[in-house]
Amino acid sequence: MPSRIVVLGTGGTIAGQAASTTDHVGYRAGEVRVADLVAAIPALQSHVLDFEQLAQLDSKDMGFETWALLARRTQALLDDPTVQGVVITHGTDTLEETAYLLHRVLKGHKPVVLTAAMRPASALSADGPQNLLDAVVLAESQGVFGVLVAFGGAVYRGDRVRKVHSYRVDAFASPDAGPVAWVEAGQVRPLVPWVEPDGWGVEGLPLQARSWPRVELLWNAAGVDGEMVPLLIALAQRENRRLGLVVAGTGNGTLAQPLERALQNAQAAGVRVLRCTRCAAGPVIPAHDSDLPSAGALSPPQARVMCLLSLLADAADQVEGVSARSVVPPMP
Structure with a gap:
């Protein structure tokens, strides 16, 4: 033992x-x-x-x-x-x-x-x-x-x-x-049964910081206009790094129209986008009128980690079943 x-x-x-x-x-x-x-x-x-x-x-x-x-x-x-x-x-x-x-x-x-x-x-x-x-x-x-x-x-x-x-x-x-x-x-x-780790594997985590994708956190709030989104895209392009954007929306992940349009354009250009909530509790329940993926019940910092792993998994292309879609965990 x-x-x-x-x-x-x-x-x-x-x-x-x-x-x-x-x-x-x-x-x-x-x-x-x-x-x-x-x-x-x-x-x-x-x-x-x-x-x-x-x-x-x-x-x-x-x-x-x-x-x-x-x-x-x-x-x-x-x-x-x-x-x-x-x-x-x-x-x-x-x-x-x-x-x-x-x-x-x-x-x-x-x-x-x-x-x-x-x-x-x-x-x-x-x-x-x-x-x-x-x-x-x-x-x-x-x-x-x-x-x-x-x-x-x-x-x-x-x-x-x-x-x-x-x-x-x-x-x-x-x-x-x-x-x-x-x-x-x-x-x-x-109080409840123990849960095993998901087991993606540690080999896909680069040892050098510059080899990780750039994933930034954005927040919805009064007056947000989304002008930061194209600036971040340009920065990632200069660095030659994959870009992910995690947005902490209001309520059920709702976004001001200018910010939502900017993120939709970014997603169409190949940027990984995840939507979570700035609320202290509760998931983002996917809405029929939004094409921005939900991060479920993850906090914004955890959703950023999920986005990082998703981009690393795509780049490594080595673990079956860990992709841009499957790395998003189900809502509890």
Whole structure:
């Protein structure tokens, strides 16, 4: 039986340091190494853990190269018969994007648990130690698999989690679905069946940032005219990169007429376009009068990841069934 849990550190607030124990916003993210985070939690000393420092960054600065490195290393660990599961410490800012990416590319029937913190390690009442302990407990629990997020005692699916608050320690949720489990007093209480990753494969993730497509986020709002769309097309052409546009519409993905026309023209010219909602919850239900594809219930940042993978899959042309259409997941 595999027995090791490997903790991969990428930085974030969970590894942050501030000059004062009461400073929750003026800290430096990614200052504490993952080995020191583990060593500072007495309850983890009886667990069989290995740890690796893959990055030390503020997750607002997460980039394509780190994503490719993280995904490839995680897959290698999942393929290792001595590894039971993987825990990833991450910043909260882009955690929902990384979790969604890993859900879409990883293969295997083992747990990958992301965790983070809203308060730095130096805080008087840091939330990171409990979150990290819960993540390890979850990864060690028999029968658990899939890409998961352990945060604030709750467990969320990696493809449905969203950051919903800028400051509170209960900053994550799955607005349309809720948690899939709770971690209570060192025990995991599942609420619904676990879900395996989609398994697109990590080989298609380029190691160089310039080899990724350019996918930009646009928003519908009062007075938006769509003039940015041709400028982005021209930029992508100068860079010789594939272009995708994800638009966060109002309500059910509705768009101002000038913006919709600009996106329709872009789609006709070969630009990949996805439509989601700027609302905090709910899917975009496809409308009969719109030819712009829906991103389902994904948040705008997750829809951007989906668009990136769709364009990479098209370029690689190597994985059967992963195409511009099939990479869009069904609505829950």
